[in-house]
Amino acid sequence: MPAIICPLCRQLLQRQAKTWSCAQGHSFDVAREGYVNLLPVQHKSSREPGDSAEMVMARRNFLQAGHYQPLRDAALALLAPLGGHSLLDIGCGEGYYTSALTGAAADVTGLDIAKPAIQLAARRFRDITWLVGSAALLPLADASVDIVCSLFSQLQIAEMRRVLQAGGHVLVVTPAPDHLWSVREQLFDAVQPHEPDKFLAGFEGSFELHTRQELRVSLSLTQQGLRQLMMMTPYAWKAKPEKRAALEGRGSFFTEAAFSLMLLRKI
Numbered sequence: 001m002p003a004i005i006c007p008l009c010r011q012l013l014q015r016q017a018k019t020w021s022c023a024q025g026h027s028f029d030v031a032r033e034g035y036v037n038l039l040p041v042q043h044k045s046s047r048e049p050g051d052s053a054e055m056v057m058a059r060r061n062f063l064q065a066g067h068y069q070p071l072r073d074a075a076l077a078l079l080a081p082l083g084g085h086s087l088l089d090i091g092c093g094e095g096y097y098t099s100a101l102t103g104a105a106a107d108v109t110g111l112d113i114a115k116p117a118i119q120l121a122a123r124r125f126r127d128i129t130w131l132v133g134s135a136a137l138l139p140l141a142d143a144s145v146d147i148v149c150s151l152f153s154q155l156q157i158a159e160m161r162r163v164l165q166a167g168g169h170v171l172v173v174t175p176a177p178d179h180l181w182s183v184r185e186q187l188f189d190a191v192q193p194h195e196p197d198k199f200l201a202g203f204e205g206s207f208e209l210h211t212r213q214e215l216r217v218s219l220s221l222t223q224q225g226l227r228q229l230m231m232m233t234p235y236a237w238k239a240k241p242e243k244r245a246a247l248e249g250r251g252s253f254f255t256e257a258a259f260s261l262m263l264l265r266k267i
């Protein structure tokens with residue numbers, strides 16, 4: 001595993017049996033499921049930050065049905081040729097993408113702020129290091145990983161750069177301009193295109209663009225699939241409740257997901 005640091009004093013953590021501790025005496029127990037919670041109570045914005053258990057289950061069931069498998073395959077195809085040794089997946093959720101990324105690096109770590117997601121991931125995939133932690137203050141040492149992935153999670157570019165080795169890569173996946181356009185048309189009076197280029201601007205000066213591709217995936221959803229998707233996206237929370245209810249009442253729905261994949265190299 002990469003060099004993991006104490007979230008309180010930023011010194012290296014050493015593992016002894018079921019406990020990780022630093023020279024200052026801060027210690028963190030390995031949970032029954034095998035993950036470590038490195039989110040101190042004073043770094044939490046709420047009692048249970050991140051996705052709720054209900055949202056995590058909806059996401060897992062949607063992904064498990066294979067709707068986004070082309071994205072998982074595309075991410076792996078971009079990363080495998082890099083020959084990386086250690087990979088960090090930030091905002092990994094219940095580990096659907098992370099578990100496939102063991103095909104791109106021998107040493108894979110998944111990090112998410114949501115404990116229910118990490119619990120689910122750790123129960124399922126044992127050969128990955130699972131951490132509950134903050135993307136804004138990564139519990140990893142400087143220059144400790146070769147590849148960082150961020151799929152649909154908030155970008156903390158300075159932290160990503162800090163934990164990457166020289167010449168390391170970041171894979172960012174964000175919605176393409178017309179991602180789930182027909183879903184959004186049902187939810188909002190006016191639909192705004194997503195702006196993946198906005199994210200790219202944040203990397204200027206410290207990263208160079210290596211590869212960029214757009215991936216489009218047709219989705220033929222049952223009512224259950226549509227409801228799971230609604231639980232996963234921020235759109236549903238912003239929509240008027242009556243519009244959301246009308247959409248979720250549909251027996252089936254056809255739409256298209258569109259993703260922007262950007263692979264960048266640290267300079």
Ligand SMILES: [Zn+2]
Pocket residue numbers: 006007008009010011022023024025026
């Ligand atoms: Zn410490």
